[in-house]
Amino acid sequence: MRYISTRGQAPALNFEDVLLAGLATDGGLYVPENLPRFTQEEIASWAGLPYHELAFRVMRPFVTGSIADADFKQILQDTYANFAHPAIAPLRQLGSNEWVLELFHGPTLAFKDFALQLLGRLLDHILARRGERVVIIGATSGDTGSAAIEGCKHCENVDIFILHPHQRVSEVQRRQMTTLFGDNIHNLAVEGNFDDCQEMVKASFADQGFLKGTRLVAVNSINWARIMAQIVYYFHAALQLGGPARSVAFSVPTGNFGDIFAGYLARNMGLPISQLIVATNRNDILHRFMSGNQYVKDTLHPTLSPSMDIMVSSNFERLLFDLHGRNGTALAQLMSSFKLGGGFSVEEDRWAEARRLFDSMAVTDEQTCETIAQVFASTGEVLDPHTAIGVRAARECRRSLDIPMVVLGTAHPVKFPEAVEKAGVGKALHLPAHLEDLFQREERCTVVPNDIAAVQAFVSAHGNRGKPL
Secondary structure, eight states: OOEEETTSOSOOBOHHHHHHHOBOTTSOBEEESSOOOOOHHHHHTTTTOOHHHHHHHHHHHHHTTTSOHHHHHHHHHHHHTTOSSTTSSOEEEEETTEEEEEOOOSTTSBTHHHHHHHHHHHHHHHHHHHTOOEEEEEEOSSHHHHHHHHHHTTOTTEEEEEEEETTOSOHHHHHHHHTOOOTTEEEEEESSOHHHHHHHHHHHHHOOGGGTTOEEEOOSTTSHHHHHHHHHHHHHHHHHTTTTTSOEEEEEEOSSSHHHHHHHHHHHTTOOEEEEEEEEOSOOHHHHHHHHSOEEOOOOOOOSOGGGOOSSOTTHHHHHHHHTTTOHHHHHHHHHHHHHHSEEOOOHHHHHHHHTTEEEEEOOHHHHHHHHHHHHHHHSOOOOHHHHHHHHHHHHHOSOSSSOEEEEEOBOGGGOHHHHHHTTOOOOOOOOGGGTTGGGSOOOOEEEOSOHHHHHHHHHHHHHHHSOO
16 A cells, blocks of 8 residues: 655655654645545445454555554554443434444543554554654644553653643643653643644644654644544444445534544445534634635634634645545645635535535534533433534434434543533533542643744653653
């Protein structure tokens, strides 16, 4: 399997090199040169497989030539062994032909565990073989940071630096990051917003001189391995609901477009998906594109669903690449104009192509709380605010009641008590046993200015397990 950049100028790489590269040298994102496609008979034969075995069948084509089958099978078995539910990603019914796919049974209670528990193990396997050490710099709007630290904390050849927007993540999210200690773990609270953190990460990939020769690796969803791992649970959900003999629709809470892009890829790999709904909050750049062909930056607003408080959706570039016929030159020009002018529209036929599969909705905080309350009243289930946005969008945008609608349940509600309390849900939420003392644990975190030079200086001074790089 070879991977190419969305901007057309970087060299094609194999999986191992893409895993370590993250962002392409031309500023683009890596995608498979040719997407594997499965027959309906092949997909149907996977029904009933344990999650890690299904994951092997879906992901094997992406790693061929870089990881031996036996090694990859063991890595996947280890990845999902510490999830709290035996189904790994169980489905829970909310209504007639309406389901929530619970993706929060991993160690940090969020869907990011599916990819980042795998990513840490992949890095350990490949770096040990190559005898290399790397630095991870990641930006998080809440959940990626703790999942990345949890996934990489035992990695012998990794130093990890996580940037989060100061005072703009929930207390549970922050503590899940700042109470994990290790000589190779560093939490930085940036006095800015998530987009500032994300831009620093991208700029650091573009110029890695501050690392003094050490390689930089991405844990954000710009890293292809993140997207690859998320494809699996679309197949998993569909197989539970009669797929591939019948189509399934998905509503996906998304800010950075990575999770829903995985669903788009699953469809292109042969899984019958009839509709993908972009469910977002007040920070609605994706909704404004899907509904009106306007991809334009706006003011970033803090909401009750902070993991989606994102205005520039990095992974959207991967969809735009396909919509432009995989023309890297055209895509590079489009992204350059976006950076200079803050917005764009695409040709009408390209936008119409996206609209054939995608619908979208922007959900307010008030609507989020209403949905949490409604679902609790009718089912007794408590939703986190991001999942509630997915449910609201699913109910508003659903094209067919005959097709199963699956909402991706992206996080455990205990991570967002403010939204649950505002919704008036009286059910007490308790942290699971492995996190029950979270609020008593010591925290370690460094507040830094919204300045890339300050962040890079910190990384340079504290890499190599606390020694200057």
